[in-house]
Amino acid sequence: MTEENMESYLILRELDEPISRDGLEAAAEKSGETLAELREEGVAIRWVESEVLTTEADRIVGTFCHYRAEDEDAVYEHAERADLPATKVTKRGESLSGE
Helix, strand or coil: CCHHHCEEEEEEEEEEEEECHHHHHHHHHHHHHHHHHHHHCCCCEEEEEEEEEECCCCCEEEEEEEEEECCHHHHHHHHHHCCCCCCEEEECCCCCCCC
C-alpha cells in the first residue's frame, strides 16, 4: 500500500494516571519500535504528529495523535502492541486553524 492510499486517523489517548516527561519519552520510544515492527510485517502505518495534554503541574494526562494507516485495525494493533491507550480513533477531516 502506498502513502496516497493510506487514511488519516486521529487518536485520543487518555491516561488513567498522569505521567512525567520521562514517561512520555519512554512511551514514544516503544511506539516507534512498534511502528517499525508493523511496517516490517507489511502493515502500512506511519506516525505524523502528536499534541500532548497536560495538567497545570505539567503532568501528561493524554495525547491527540495523528497517524496515517491502511485502516483503523492497524491503528488499534499498534496501540495494543505498544501498550498505549486508544480511547477514541476517528478518521481525520479537514484542518481548521485560527493562526
